[in-house]
Amino acid sequence: MVEKRPLLTVLSHLVLILGVLAVAFPVYLAFVASSHPQSTFLSGVTPLLPGDQLLNNYGQVLSGGTAVQGMPPLAKMLQTTVIVALLITVGKVLISFLSAFAIVYFRFRFRALAFWTIFITLMLPVEVRIIPTFEVVASLGLLNSYAGLTLPLIASATATFLFRQFFLTVPDELAEAARVDGAGPMRFMKDILLPLSRTNIAALCVIMFIFGWVQYLWPLLITTNEKFYTIVMGIKRLLDIADGEPQWNIVMAGVMLAMLPPVLVVIFMQRLFVKGLVETEK
Structure with a gap:
């Protein structure tokens, strides 16, 4: 029989949440970075909120536009x-x-x-x-x-x-x-x-x-x-x-x-x- 202890329940959920954050946060940063113009990264700092160039960036990378410097689509x-x-x-x-x-x-x-x-x-x-x-x-x-x-x-x-x-x-x-x-x-x-x-x-x-x-x-x-x-x-x-x-x-x-x-x-x-x-x- 498994005992139900509130402290252990809270601790286990906390560990799971921290694990999810550790895995998901880099993915979120990649998504945010994909929505900004190139000039945003000249300072070396990655923003934490999405930008307004999401569709433009994805369109360029899918079509192989000029911004990708001759890259195949x-x-x-x-x-x-x-x-x-x-x-x-x-x-x-x-x-x-x-x-x-x-x-x-x-x-x-x-x-x-x-x-x-x-x-x-x-x-x-x-x-x-x-x-x-x-x-x-x-x-x-x-x-x-x-x-x-x-x-x-x-x-x-x-x-x-x-x-x-x-x-x-x-x-x-x-x-x-x-x-x-x-x-x-x-x-x-x-x-x-x-x-x-x-x-x-x-x-x-x-x-x-x-x-x-x-x-x-x-x-x-x-x-x-x-x-x-x-x-x-x-x-x-x-x-x-x-x-x-x-x-x-x-x-x-x-x-x-x-x-x-x-x-x-x-x-x-x-x-x-x-x-x-x-x-x-x-």
Whole structure:
């Protein structure tokens, strides 16, 4: 039984409020900075109240106006990043689901070895294998393409492990009943496992979408065409202004636009995301 103590309740709420302020205040400052003209920042002091240039600044950064000094429109970068993030998300979830299904429900030689081979790749992030991966992508002629941006990133040992652990909790009686009813492996996967995995898939989709959205090193390495620049690359280019100070109002407008899609994904999928992470009863 949990005791209700007013002092502890007040203290816990105070800690939560301080935590929210610590996270939200920098975001609020970025929003305020994106609503002021560039001249406001010449003094080196960031105002605390929004200005009157909000629509103008966001319009410039989306259209790639003259104030962005030849910068490609961020609207195109947002579109490219959405496509890349969605392809990575769908690819990771689909491949991980199928690989975990094969490892758990099919009996073949070296099954355990196959799983552990996949699992130890967690120790090999993209940064470690980036040179041979780039060599393969370049040899296949996939530079400056959506395939080059996404294919090296769609395999996920983490998602495969999570799906495998979930499939192990599914009662064997379900598989036996499906077999008795004449359902094949694909029918069992589609009609039973897929609906049961809905919350897990939702949680992984949120995580993988954000993973794909914030990619910087790999797109920077394989893209030279502005058509395939991602939003994170765009923010870096906004900061790189030759012989001048960064236009912080434009930079912060780009930051706010880059943050908006992941935040919306988390908000709209919050219920399924939390349920997929904490649900224990299947």
